[in-house]
Amino acid sequence: MRRLLTALCIILLLLLNTLILIGPLLLIALLKLAAPHRRLRKLCSRGVMWVAETWAEVDKAIFAALTPTVWDIRGGDGLRGDRSYLVVSNHQSWVDIPALIQAFNRKTPYFKFFLKQELIWVPFLGLAFWALDYPFMKRYSKAYLAKNPQMAGKDLEITKRACERFKDLPVTVVNYLEGTRFTPAKQAQQSSPYQHLLRPKAGGLAFTLAALGAQFDALLDVTLVYPGKRAPGFWALISGRVDRVIVDIQTRELDPQLWAGDYENDAEFRQYLQAWVSQLWQDKDARIAALKRQL
Numbered sequence: 001m002r003r004l005l006t007a008l009c010i011i012l013l014l015l016l017n018t019l020i021l022i023g024p025l026l027l028i029a030l031l032k033l034a035a036p037h038r039r040l041r042k043l044c045s046r047g048v049m050w051v052a053e054t055w056a057e058v059d060k061a062i063f064a065a066l067t068p069t070v071w072d073i074r075g076g077d078g079l080r081g082d083r084s085y086l087v088v089s090n091h092q093s094w095v096d097i098p099a100l101i102q103a104f105n106r107k108t109p110y111f112k113f114f115l116k117q118e119l120i121w122v123p124f125l126g127l128a129f130w131a132l133d134y135p136f137m138k139r140y141s142k143a144y145l146a147k148n149p150q151m152a153g154k155d156l157e158i159t160k161r162a163c164e165r166f167k168d169l170p171v172t173v174v175n176y177l178e179g180t181r182f183t184p185a186k187q188a189q190q191s192s193p194y195q196h197l198l199r200p201k202a203g204g205l206a207f208t209l210a211a212l213g214a215q216f217d218a219l220l221d222v223t224l225v226y227p228g229k230r231a232p233g234f235w236a237l238i239s240g241r242v243d244r245v246i247v248d249i250q251t252r253e254l255d256p257q258l259w260a261g262d263y264e265n266d267a268e269f270r271q272y273l274q275a276w277v278s279q280l281w282q283d284k285d286a287r288i289a290a291l292k293r294q295l
Helices: 002-034 038-066 096-104 117-121 125-131 142-147 154-162 184-190 202-215 234-238 267-292
Strands: 070-075 085-089 172-176 218-225 244-252
Touching: 002 038, 002 125, 002 234, 038 096, 038 125, 070 096, 085 096, 085 202, 096 218, 096 244, 117 125, 172 202, 202 267, 218 267, 244 267
Parallel strands: 070 244, 085 172, 085 218
Antiparallel strands: 218 244
């Protein structure tokens, strides 16, 4: 009963925090939409980020006050809010997002995720995503490009234009290479060669690097590890059943060669990037095994 009451209390407080801060965020977003000058739009972007970071800090305080979870954050020394980062992480649970917030909020620029272009039309959320400078991407299927070859490369051009605003503001972009949350069933279905990971997808990373590679100051290689055989869900977190979460951060330099080629049309470059991703994932799999032995 106590855990149920704790979970309900956390849900209520998270909802209240969101309802209080969504108003100012949307007001600043509307002002940004109507702003005639680039300087004012930039100022509005900073205002929206401040609101989003405040929302995240309040959420952190709620979890700290009402849950026993220890956020064991390792590495990440020297992170700065005026630098740009590419975050690459394994993906196991909805708890991954609170874990990243615990590790990076107000230490790096607020997170950006590449979103499908259709999400901009979602009421309220679309405007919030736009105000937060989330890049909206449009991906064309191979079947569509076969019928419309003149559209080849247009998706990348659209994304690069969407990322133009990052020339004025630092950015943290999060990329989950597995594309979905890890489960043993998915691992078996993929015949994944990794003990603790699904197969990584290099295409999405290539897309991100092609659009923003020169902007990033470093790669933050994040490894999330939970106790037990299965990663806990969000309900387990808010009901106080997650004792500890390890957030291991390895800061790496990014080789400009990683965005120097055409991933879709250059087979040699594609092989090079896939080999780099494969090595990154082999190292992460071994690190997860080592960290799990410490739990």
